[in-house]
Amino acid sequence: MNKSKILIIDDDTDLVASTSLFLQNHNYEVASAINTRTGFQILKSFNPDLVILDIIMDSSLEGFNFLNQLKADDSLKNIPVVINTSMAKAIGVNMRGAIEDAENFPRTRFVEKSGDWDELLEAAKELLQ
């Protein structure tokens, strides 16, 4: 069976390095990008089965713009996305509910950034089923 492919888009290179290694260890093929511009290029060539996406990168809503673009594109909108961010509580709104209940974001899950990957792995497994 082919390995599932995951693309991580996050500007925290240390976190990306450890997360990549962890996911590879769990038998996934991983690619990464430090911003959404390169993320889009890699997306086309790498053809991921899942995208793990940070929100705050070069601009504070970069990840959201990417998500909007992705979900508006008919050929890409079926790629599941895990939003992985630390801004969950910082802006005082219920991000999880806002993202997971939004109709224009199908197959999108929200996971708060943390030092272990329990929740991230669970979400990825569920979306890749």
Next chain:
Amino acid sequence: MHPVNLRIFRLAYWLVRLRWFAILGIIVAYFTAIRFLHISIWPLPVYIICIFLIFLNITSFSLLNYLQRSNIRKSLGIVNLIINFQISTDLIVLTFLLHYSGGVENPFIVYYIFHMIIGSIILSTIESVLQTSFALILVGAMTFLEYTGILRHYPLEGFISANLFNNLTYLVCTGLIFITTSYFVVYITKTIILESRKHEIAYLEANLKLKQKEKIKNEYVMRVTHDIKGHITAIQSCINILYNKISGPLNEQQEEFVNRAHSRIEILNRFISDLLNLTQRKLQQKQDKKHFDLKHSVEEAIKIAENYASDKNIRLTKTIDSSIADIYGEQSSIEEVLLNLIINAVKYSPPGENVTITAEDNGDEVLIEVIDNGIGIPEGETELIFNDFYRASNARNITIEGTGLGLAITKHIIENHGGKIWFKSELDKGTTFSLLLKKGI
């Protein structure tokens, strides 16, 4: 609404309350005069005036309630108008009452002074001078009209035998004394009030500034903490690669140090999360309140804490009134409080002990208690236990884990819900934390 503006509402309500006492006073005074002192007074005008006053007071009260709710800018001006109108009507009413019960001969004539004092406290200088002058014109007119016979004089038979209302020397002398006393009273009251108002405004403004500074501080703490949290997450994830041996096996010494780093970063992470949580709560203005099932929340918190408790061989027992159901509040916050208290009880209990959770239906309120037989809180520290970053000395000796923010967060949440939290504790015997939560809004 600015606290300085709230003052006028407070005083307007005070005036309404005073008036209820005045109405009661009038009834008692006239009843005593007629029934016990056997003074002849025509009672009909008194009854009519009392009914009129009651009607007026209810109207003022409802109008004030409406204005306070509507929160419109103009409302302050309208409140001022209501107060002026109320004082003027009271002066007219007092004049009527006096006219029907002896006029200038009635000793209650000194009650005009009360209105002058009240006016000076609430109104501006010009307004209080005008009200005082209005009172003097009313007394003057009544005295003059009774003296000249244009109005009938109703003597207080059985109380004052001499006819003073037509004694010119008496009227002139009393009049002069009354006028000077009135303006003097206004002057003195106004001076005292202005002085204390100055202090009050300075105090309110200082308080407001302090709150703004506190907000700036909290925003700063939140930004810094948030940035730190990003770094910690990255460090923690890198250590987890080694800790989980994803990059391959470690030798014994490497493993020891990775374990040390791992446990310290966990503690630091919890501390940062708690600090972020508390700061966000302090900055948060709107709460996501709704009706939710409190009984379910208590049971859920116990279920989550059970894993932790069983590691220490601690049994959680519960007594929950079946009638407890819906409560209005922020569900996730209340669940955080419950879990926090239960985990604390387990954490500071020796292995093998019991922790009891009770939830009692008290009608409008729910009383929740978490009872442990743990280390207790030292007597001298009971005042400090809810403070930010405070950890009891005996708790610090047991474990380095614990941020000292858990109870601060708990207290903040409970107070934001209009509830109460307190505890009873005996050193080395145990602690009972009690929560009182309102069911409704």
